[in-house]
Amino acid sequence: DAKTTQPNSMESNEEEPVHLPCNHSTISGTDYIHWYRQLPSQGPEYVIHGLTSNVNNRMASLAIAEDRKSSTLILHRATLRDAAVYYCILRANAGGTSYGKLTFGQGTILTVHP
């Protein structure tokens, strides 16, 4: 599986934007970029995913570099509830029977200060 690299930790203040980077220099052409986060004492939850174009949803935005070797998860206005471990994951497209394996790295621990 292609590997991702994320900073171990980041800090932010409440109400400010947060940019969480992810490097994936060995990404293949058909790998999707997924972001999940894990709040304390909970299972991971889906945040956003994309292939080539930038993506927006109600939770966040995903900015993908033109060469796809890096991406950035953007939380537009951090809240205390956004404090979590954020995982950047590449998912291979194995055709019609894609498998559900998610390869989690260590992720980025986001601390949000009031």
Add this chain to the structure above:
Amino acid sequence: KAGVTQTPRYLIKTRGQQVTLSCSPISGHRSVSWYQQTPGQGLQFLFEYFSETQRNKGNFPGRFSGRQFSNSRSEMNVSTLELGDSALYLCASRTTGASTDTQYFGPGTRLTVL
């Protein structure tokens, strides 16, 4: 819709025993994946079942096994428990098999081996 449910939530066993954990996916989801989470190794993929068939398997010993029933509910079994099996076991479900599928995680079963 009800989320992914896992039972039991907490379990204490002793070395050498075996344990069975249960996962009920979101209604309509046919794929169930299992993950082990420990402080040292992070989140690691165990296996995925789709339509009662194991589709992918992680790098775990044969003591870890699973199955899926016709109603998509899944169980995982760990035989001859070792201290190192103490972990949070997470189950995730998704609809089909596409790389764009969102995985929905349950709250996990916390297994402690004494």
